[in-house]
Amino acid sequence: MTSGADRRVAPPEQARTMFGEALPRVVRYADLLADAGVERGLIGPREVPRLWERHLMNCAVVEEVIPEGADVVDIGSGAGLPGVVLGLVRPDLAVTLLEPLLRRTVFLRECVELLELTNVTVHRGRAEEVKADLRADIVTARAVAPLPRLAGWALPLLRKGGSLLALKGEQAETELEDARADLSAQRPCVADVIRVGRGKVEPATTVVRVTVTSESDHATPSRPRRAPGGGKKRGRKR
Template identity: 60%
Template structure:
């Protein structure tokens, strides 16, 4: 959750990593600790997360995101759309060195943080790309797309599904409204080439509250690419006419929809 400039004197102390973190991150546990420290310091100073999120970084953010790795196939390419402060992309990349992860984020201050974090953590399996999802159609082709708190599911699918290869899948981290969002988005998902969808849980027995994941699988023609390309063209024209207001942006670690 973006909060702008943190209030003076609002700095919170980062708690010690829970025991579950060692099991989840394995040999990259120390790198996960360093990432938590970066979020709690530079992330707060730059307004990527709110200072009140620091005491719950591990449970609510790092582990909540990292357990998504349980449902990601082995050795695939993965794009984290609207990556913000790197959630869920960086925790998943830390937990799964076999994955090739792209952090897609449109805002410069966020991509600057992401590039610094990737370098600091030595994540050779992670690439940072600055851009909006609709601008990446035809440029990125992924096995898996992930997102957390970026947009309602129907809108998110319009951004994410066109980036998938045939038979790929989108994994969207949602809260208790996951089933409701999925029900409301079914017509849109069908138009975008989805053939199967469900809500699954990740992290049962690892985190106190399992992560709700909306899983959307596409068929041979994912994303309604032609329609998405038309939307992208219209969005570009709208930004020129309207002074540059964007669409598929990212978010930080606060769990809410993005704020500008």
């Protein structure tokens, strides 16, 4: 049986440049993911060899489009990607890790304590339950839900001018075009697809950015669509 120590992967040279003084704590976080994260089922063991390139560095470059001193809410934080990484590389940010599952919040609190992340807090709950209590300049999410559903959780949390930064894959442009009507119906906004980390990560990280343009704190329910056969029910995936 492979031990946690055997699973750990040394950071690539690019990570040393990217993380700078934060690197020792990022290494500690990588070790936690490779050890307790795998043992508790928060990440798959096959992800360990590519923790740095596919996960840690891929998330870190999102900081390029986050303004200084922003309040950030990471929806469905899971194992802490990208929220913990952003807290590590940007001590000026106030990051809230929002996660509904107990076993994940326990892991996240352990990470925050062990990494001494004084700018990061963990909140157990769902976005729709905390929209009266949390306000953010930036909401982040990675592999949480399809864009219309994700926007329904994120947009009510944002201040005017704030942005949802949804880390997406190769189909980001298509997903955004299909979702534009739903997004506008939920709250007045503008949306685009950006790529961050060019020259730092390969490929660059693809982000769907949705920026709200109204003062309203509440989403407007979108008009229901009819689908052949009554439509499909989609379960929430993580």
